[in-house]
Amino acid sequence: MKKHSKNILESDPVKNTEVSASVSGSENKSLEKKAGAVSKKTIKSITSEADSNNPNEDVIKIAEARHHDPFAVLGRRQIGNEVQIKVYLPYAESVRLADNGPVFNRITGSDFFEYTTKEKEQLPAHYLLNWIDKDGYTHENYDPYDFGTQLSDFDQHLFGEGRHWHIYQKLGAHLHTVDGIEGVLFAIWAPNSGRVSVVGDFNRWDGRCNPMRSLGGSGIWELFIPGLKKGTFYKFEILNRYTNEVLLKTDPYGQQFEFRPNTSSIVVKDNTYAWQDDSWVSNRLTHDWLHEPMSIYEVHLGSWRRDNLGNFLNYRALAVELVDYVKELGFTHIELLPVTEHPLDASWGYQTTGYFAPTSRHGTPDDFRFFIDTCHQNNIGVILDWVPAHFPKDAFALARFDGSALYEHEDPRKGEHRDWGTLIYNYGRNEVKNFLLSSAVFWLQEFHLDGLRVDAVASMLYLDYSRKANDWIPNRYGGNENLEAIDFLRELNAVTHEQFPGTVMMAEESTAWPQVTRPTWAGGLGFSMKWNMGWMHDTLAYMSENPVHRMYHHNQLTFGMLYAFTENFTLPFSHDEVVHGKGSLLSKMPGDEWQRFANLRLLYTFMYTYPGKKLLFMGCEFGQGTEWSFNKALDWYVLDYAHHRGVQTLIKDLNILYKTHPALFMHDFEPEGFEWIDCTDVQQSVISYRRKNEFEDLVVVLNFTPVPRANYRIGVPEAGVYSEIFNSDSKYYDGSNTGNCAVASEPIAWMNQSHSISLTLPPLGAVILKI
Numbered sequence: 001m002k003k004h005s006k007n008i009l010e011s012d013p014v015k016n017t018e019v020s021a022s023v024s025g026s027e028n029k030s031l032e033k034k035a036g037a038v039s040k041k042t043i044k045s046i047t048s049e050a051d052s053n054n055p056n057e058d059v060i061k062i063a064e065a066r067h068h069d070p071f072a073v074l075g076r077r078q079i080g081n082e083v084q085i086k087v088y089l090p091y092a093e094s095v096r097l098a099d100n101g102p103v104f105n106r107i108t109g110s111d112f113f114e115y116t117t118k119e120k121e122q123l124p125a126h127y128l129l130n131w132i133d134k135d136g137y138t139h140e141n142y143d144p145y146d147f148g149t150q151l152s153d154f155d156q157h158l159f160g161e162g163r164h165w166h167i168y169q170k171l172g173a174h175l176h177t178v179d180g181i182e183g184v185l186f187a188i189w190a191p192n193s194g195r196v197s198v199v200g201d202f203n204r205w206d207g208r209c210n211p212m213r214s215l216g217g218s219g220i221w222e223l224f225i226p227g228l229k230k231g232t233f234y235k236f237e238i239l240n241r242y243t244n245e246v247l248l249k250t251d252p253y254g255q256q257f258e259f260r261p262n263t264s265s266i267v268v269k270d271n272t273y274a275w276q277d278d279s280w281v282s283n284r285l286t287h288d289w290l291h292e293p294m295s296i297y298e299v300h301l302g303s304w305r306r307d308n309l310g311n312f313l314n315y316r317a318l319a320v321e322l323v324d325y326v327k328e329l330g331f332t333h334i335e336l337l338p339v340t341e342h343p344l345d346a347s348w349g350y351q352t353t354g355y356f357a358p359t360s361r362h363g364t365p366d367d368f369r370f371f372i373d374t375c376h377q378n379n380i381g382v383i384l385d386w387v388p389a390h391f392p393k394d395a396f397a398l399a400r401f402d403g404s405a406l407y408e409h410e411d412p413r414k415g416e417h418r419d420w421g422t423l424i425y426n427y428g429r430n431e432v433k434n435f436l437l438s439s440a441v442f443w444l445q446e447f448h449l450d451g452l453r454v455d456a457v458a459s460m461l462y463l464d465y466s467r468k469a470n471d472w473i474p475n476r477y478g479g480n481e482n483l484e485a486i487d488f489l490r491e492l493n494a495v496t497h498e499q500f501p502g503t504v505m506m507a508e509e510s511t512a513w514p515q516v517t518r519p520t521w522a523g524g525l526g527f528s529m530k531w532n533m534g535w536m537h538d539t540l541a542y543m544s545e546n547p548v549h550r551m552y553h554h555n556q557l558t559f560g561m562l563y564a565f566t567e568n569f570t571l572p573f574s575h576d577e578v579v580h581g582k583g584s585l586l587s588k589m590p591g592d593e594w595q596r597f598a599n600l601r602l603l604y605t606f607m608y609t610y611p612g613k614k615l616l617f618m619g620c621e622f623g624q625g626t627e628w629s630f631n632k633a634l635d636w637y638v639l640d641y642a643h644h645r646g647v648q649t650l651i652k653d654l655n656i657l658y659k660t661h662p663a664l665f666m667h668d669f670e671p672e673g674f675e676w677i678d679c680t681d682v683q684q685s686v687i688s689y690r691r692k693n694e695f696e697d698l699v700v701v702l703n704f705t706p707v708p709r710a711n712y713r714i715g716v717p718e719a720g721v722y723s724e725i726f727n728s729d730s731k732y733y734d735g736s737n738t739g740n741c742a743v744a745s746e747p748i749a750w751m752n753q754s755h756s757i758s759l760t761l762p763p764l765g766a767v768i769l770k771i
Contacts, residue, residue: 059112062088063208066239068194070211075145076123083120087113087143090208091133098128098140126181126226142226144210147178149222150185156218159189162430165441165495168356172253173234173267176224183226184267186212186234188251189431190402191219194241198223199248200234200264207237207246219431233264235396240403247403250353250396252435257341259360263353263396271446273369277376281448284502289528290568293665294613295655296383297331297621298574300348301339301362304618306633315358315367319374326380329621329648330655333381335453337575339368340386343394348575348630350455351422352387353397355439358447365447372448381450383506384443388436388492389456390422399423407432413473417459419466427460428484436488437495444500451504451528452496458511460485486525493526504528506570517568532569532612535560540577543603544588547595547685547705547764554682557704560610561676568669569612573620578628586623591764595706597623597643598735598764601650601728602702605766608654609691609700611668616651623647646734653733657726657768666693677701677714678751686761688714688751698725701759702766708738709761715753719745722757722769729762738762743769 061067062074076085087104088111089095095104095113104113113131117123126147130140151170158164159171176185186198196212202225203209212221238247250257254265275281302312305321313321326334339362341354349359358368375382391407393399398407408423409415415424426432443449459465464472464480475483493505507525509516510533518524542556578584589599600623607614619634622644626635638644658664667673677688677699685704690697697717703709716722722743729735743757750756759767 059107059110062211063110063112065197065208065211065237066195066244067211068214068241071145071213075143076127078120079116082116082118083123084114084116085123085127085143085146087129087145088208089113089131090206091204092131093134093136095129095131098130101130125179142181142183144223144225147224147226149213149215150176150178150224151187151215151220151222156215156220159220159434160218160430162434162437164434165438165499166445167434167438168253168255168442171220172251172255172356173232173265175230175267175270178224178226181226182229183224184228184232185222185224186236187220187222188212188236188253189218189220190236190238190406192241192402192404192406193221193238194244195239196221196402197237198225198234199237200232202228202232202234205235207239228267230267230269232267233258234267235264238402243403245403247400248396249401252398252401252407253356254341254354255356256365257354257357257360260343260345263343268365271365271369273366273373275369275373275448277373277448280376280379284450287502289502289504290669291666293332293659294570295331295658296333296335296570296613296615297326297329298335298337298572298615298617300337300575300618300628300630302345303628303630303633305636310632312361315363315371318362319371323371323374323378323380327378329652330659331380332655332659333383333450334375335383335615336385338385338387338455340384343392343397345630347392349385350387351390351392353392353394355435356442369447376448383451383453383504384449385455386440386443386452387455388425388439388488389454389460390417390420390424392422407435411473413467413471414463417466418471426484427482427488433488433491437492440492440496441499444496444503449503451506453506453508454489454492454527455508457489457507457509457516458513460489461509461511461513489525489527490520493528494520497526497528506531509533515567527568529568529570529613531572531574531615532560532564532567533572534563535569535610535612536572536574536577539603539606540573540585540588542704543599544590546590550685550704551682554685557687558679561674561679564611564674565669565671570615571607571610571612572615573607573617574615575617575628578617578620578624581627583627584624585620586625587627591706593643595764597647598706598729600647601733601735602704602764602766604647604651604654605726605728605768606702608658609664609689609698609766609768611674611691613665613668614658621648621651642734646732650728650733653726661691661696661698661770663691663693663696663698677716677753684709686712690717696770699769700766701761701769703761703764706763708736708763709759712759712761713748713750713756714759715749715751715756716745716771717753717755718771719747719755720771721745722771724767725770726768727762727765728767729765735765736763738765739767740769 058073090111104115106113126142129143132138155170159167171187173184173186190196197207198210199205212223236249250263251265255268256266258264338349339358340352341357341359342349342352372382391398409426462480463482505528507516507527507530509530515524516530517527520526538556542553545553589596624635675690679687688701724740727739729738731737740760745755745757748756
């Protein structure tokens with residue numbers, strides 16, 4: 001007796017309890033034993049029926065989930081004057097063609113069903129199966145093995161060459177229609193597989209049910225499964241052809257994943273989001289970022305703020321709270337620590353497993369689009385931290401994806417970062433390079449991002465990066481340069497700049513590698529900007545010294561100007577400086593409480609007036625006292641105190657000053673924008689310089705001791721009255737309010753200048769003057 005009708009795509013409420021997580025090796029192994037398995041009794045039964053049913057090796061391989069070409073066995077085929085349909089349904093009790101059509105014959109002792117007819121013209125272009133499972137439920141769907149190849153030869157060819165920038169639109173899982181029949185097309189690159197199956201709720205996570213078609217030498221497997229819809233959970237079950245190891249993997253090209261710790265991929269709808277940022281994107285095409293202000297607020301979304309219950313904020317909530325905050329403080333850009341999907345919160349996103357998916361911690365892909373769209377509508381750019389340098393060893397993801405070192409190198413001397421416990425991409429393999437290039441294109445195109453900050457570039461450039469002498473393999477010339485990675489980085493920057501004019505590519509590169517930000521045609525790597533790690537380390541080291549001792553470290557303030565214009569630099573006080581026992585920026589400052597806050601205000605004024613674009617990690621803008629923790633929200637309560645509010649107000653005013661005075665940004669990367677007035681006052685720990693362009697000339701003086709200095713004379717470029725337009729010691733920032741009114745120059749030659757002025761320098765303070 002028929003119980004009730006149920007679509008084949010619905011999951012079984014009882015038998016689907018162990019299916020989707022795969023968060024550990026032990027769970028993988030338990031699934032491997034179940035999925036793809038078939039009992040010896042069944043195989044013996046099939047074989048014993050040889051005389052009457054003529055089973056063959058192909059049938060046995062299908063039942064054992066080890067057949068590399070299921071389309072050679074399943075589906076519709078011509079046999080003489082007859083047409084035969086063969087299906088394999090491990091949970092079926094009976095099968096027939098839909099609309100009360102003819103019943104299929106079961107091959108005795110197996111879950112294979114056959115129907116043979118001479119009336120081939122009576123069969124539709126695509127036949128619909130109706131079957132009843134062993135629990136009495138009825139299912140109806142088109143046979144996946146009645147459809148031809150979907151991925152074109154041209155797509156396969158481009159991918160094989162490593163030049164298919166939009167391969168993410170082909171590989172992975174995509175809603176797809178064939179001859180008016182809707183479903184999902186799955187495609188995956190796994191060249192060392194003997195069999196690949198799509199598994200999910202729709203087939204009880206059983207690898208026998210939906211083995212895929214091999215597309216030959218391309219190494220790609222594909223399968224169109226009719227009836228599947230948006231929101232379907234799935235993974236790929238892979239049988240290695242050499243070892244018979246069975247692996248359960250998430251989709252490398254998956255565009256949405258379950259909330260951690262679960263790891264299943266999720267089918268998403270086509271991108272139909274209605275963007276409202278046309279004006280921003282259009283203006284970006286001709287935006288001259290080299291000569292425009294760029295003040296970046298670096299954010300870890302999971303710990304910026306949380307809701308009242310301590311949960312992550314949704315992207316749409318962040319589009320209100322974070323955007324309003326950044327806009328109020330005057331930053332021009334937000335830089336996000338990786339929101340690419342990752343299993344471990346403690347990695348902050350830098351151990352990525354989903355290179356095409358925004359993390360589900362904060363919502364759906366469209367929620368993330370809404371966040372970026374809102375930023376753009378409020379004239380805020382968005383940069384994403386992106387990690388092509390390495391990937392984690394998690395068994396459910398890229399590591400040994402098809403049972404071989406597919407994305408990584410086999411030899412750990414080239415393929416593993418021992419310090420980080422991660423694997424290194426094989427940049428010399430076209431398909432791997434294409435995977436990464438396509439990921440970069442994906443974020444810039446599908447999410448309208450304004451740029452990528454490429455993490456750990458130094459580790460990519462050097463084969464001996466953080467390695468012992470005998471633990472690396474030289475390149476073909478005997479050197480330590482990673483030639484394949486260099487070629488990849490150049491191609492990455494060439495492709496992104498060509499395809500998305502106006503976007504920026506930033507390098508986190510901490511060595512003296514030459515021409516990181518010079519064009520590829522001139523021998524450079526082609527990045528837009530590079531983090532100035534040397535300036536950051538020298539400056540923080542200097543500021544951490546007791547002011548009494550700073551005279552002995554004066555060169556740490558001035559050395560950076562020797563190389564300041566060799567690259568396009570960004571000045572970063574990033575997340576890396578406030579973790580792993582380093583304390584907060586405030587805690588690095590010496591002295592009593594007043595002096596620590598004064599030092600911090602002085603530090604920020606130095607950064608905003610020094611050549612280079614600006615980057616500040618969240619919490620630093622209000623002087624958070626504790627070290628950053630990814631596991632909780634920032635210490636917003638400290639804004640109840642005047643010292644902290646003063647720092648926040650200072651950052652807001654510095655952003656306004658920076659954006660409204662072209663002298664501070666127009667020539668960030670060119671020497672004509674900077675000139676020392678005096679860099680030699682070691683005894684008093686004072687430096688002074690000009691920031692200038694064709695239209696204005698600003699004088700900056702910084703006193704790095706807590707001693708107010710009256711009648712401090714500096715040379716000035718021309719005669720006139722100089723007004724103080726900024727003072728880091730202002731009472732508005734909770735300072736001592738020591739400073740200057742308008743100061744008239746005197747015709748006294750000083751510091752190689754024809755005129756000079758006499759100033760009062762605030763303690764641990766900076767002043768900016770304009771004629």
